[in-house]
Amino acid sequence: MTAVLAAQGLIKSFGDLIAVNGVSFEIAEGETFGLLGPNGAGKTTSISMVAGLLEPDNGTVHVAGTQIRTNSTNGRSDIGLVPQEIAIYPDLTATENLRFFGRLYDMPGETLDKRVEEVLEVIGLSERQDDLVSEFSGGMQRRLNIGIGLLHRPRLLILDEPTVGVDPQSRNAILESVEDLSGEGIAVLYTTHYMEEAERLCDRVAIIDEGVIKAEGTRRELVSLVGEKDRIRVTVTGDLVEVARVASELPAVHEASPADSGVDVLANDASSVLPELLSRVAATGANVTGVAVSEPNLEAVFLHLTGKALRD
């Protein structure tokens, strides 16, 4: 697939502090790419360079083939930025905010009118479109913040921690909206320090810490990179030792051992090994009463790669 965004060797220092040190990644059309890291890891500095707000000391950013520079507006129409802060006028209505930014994106009158209606529908604010933003809840303001980024149908949407300080209901609505975007072919760059969001939304994730990308890939690739396995707890009645022995004979199983009222199995990919595993357990005469699968998460990967927790 064509890369909508190509960031190559980005370096940015502020005095003695190297905020970003050699960050490179690409995002394809319709792909959601996550930058996962704790506060101060270099996420916002990276996306500031991608959005053309900050000139890198070294490295380049291309969006849809156009190099993004701070001193040029070339390529900006292909980018939609949703900043971490709620960057909208509180003393204007939702419609007025959308129209204002639409004009800055050079959207002509009729197109803008139509698109404003569509976006209001998408973010669920049609009925509140003429209310002042200052009267909105935090979640509604967040949704409008995202709506402005989507207004001009960008090819790349940059979302910088869009769910910070949002109630669970609005957070879920925001995540659902982002999930829909990849279906529309928009490349999404999503920064977060919430592991669950990265796991739910992102096709690929880059783990960033101290300005350096420590690892990059799909969740499974990252997990396998650090040797983490899926854990399958098979609850059975019968000979637990025999069940464990049978399970461990499967090639995809790394380890199997008896545990309280069942057997714990470690495998590379639980979903692929499970049918064969259950079949072999049943063949021993044991009665399977329950199965629970727990996949290793990115939190564990992050801990493994950086030696610290995500929220440190």
Place this chain on the structure above:
Amino acid sequence: MRKILAIAGSNVRRMLRERSNIFFVFIFPIALILLIGAQFGGDFDPGVGIHQEDEGPLAAAITEEIQSDDSLAVTIFETRDELLDAVERGTVQAGLFIPAGASGRAEAGEQVELGFVARPDGAGPQLQSVVSAGVARVMTPVGAAQFGAEKAGASFDEALEVARSQTDAAPGLDVETIAVGEALFPTTLGRFDLGAAQQLVLFTFLTALAGSAALILSRKLGISRRMLSTPTSTGTIVGGEGAGRWAVAMVQGLYIVIVTYLLFRVDWGDPWGALLILVAFSAVGAGAGMLMGATFKNDQQAGGIGVVLSLGLAALGGCMLPIELFSPAMTRVAHLTPHAWALDGFAELVRRDGTVADILPELGVLVVYATVLLLLASWRLRAVLTRP
């Protein structure tokens, strides 16, 4: 240009939407102009009260003569006490009392004493002269008639008729009054004219500076930075913010000009000249407002300093006390402020019927102020917006 207009338009919309502005931008300036006009206005007719106990023809003629003076507002009082009370309270500035039997005694050639009452302060002496002159105009033919009746043996009424006709036919004596020097405030200056120009300058600058808070808020909320992520150049954003501040100042200034003209018939002189002063002075305010908005980090801090600066410059520049009353040294200091130059321009237009050509020096100084401030503010805002 469309983007500059969009940014400027959002600034004006936000200013108009701020509830406190309804008072400070629209009500307060007009109320102040009204108050100042009421206190220091000059074009009023002094009131003279008359109580006429005598119902004879001469008393009626005196009353009629005084009433015919367009420069006086004459009120007839039923009793002497009412007249005295009105003078004491200042309802009228002076009173004339015509005692009973005055006409008869005058016709008989007797000495008649009319009462004139006025407060010791104010316009009493001047009104006494005006009233005395009116009484004299009535009584002169009476004296002539008495003389004629006595010498020619005619009746008093016939002699009076002849005397009056001769008085009217007699050639008048014109006294030419030559004023030396120039009046500080010409008599043609309306009671609201001076205060309106002062408040226009004060509030236009104040509102422009208050707009700095809106710019700081845009920066704090990350809106300015978000604008930079759109296909909009830094120059366009800076231009839009400058145009926004200017538009806000113009709204304030035009509002004062139009409303004071409609409500108080304030004379703003040559309309093109007045508009050019307003345009140039609003640009000065816009530059100052944008410079503050780009310099301060806290909108409350900027708001407080803006008010102090606005009122200080207004006082120094002649918006609270006319520059004409300043000492020569303070007049020179006043002209370090753009306010004084704007007020000089309005004075030229309003008091001396000046035209655009006459106010070119004042406009030139204001344009220099505006250019310097806008360049400084643009440089500062550009630096702030592009700072990592």
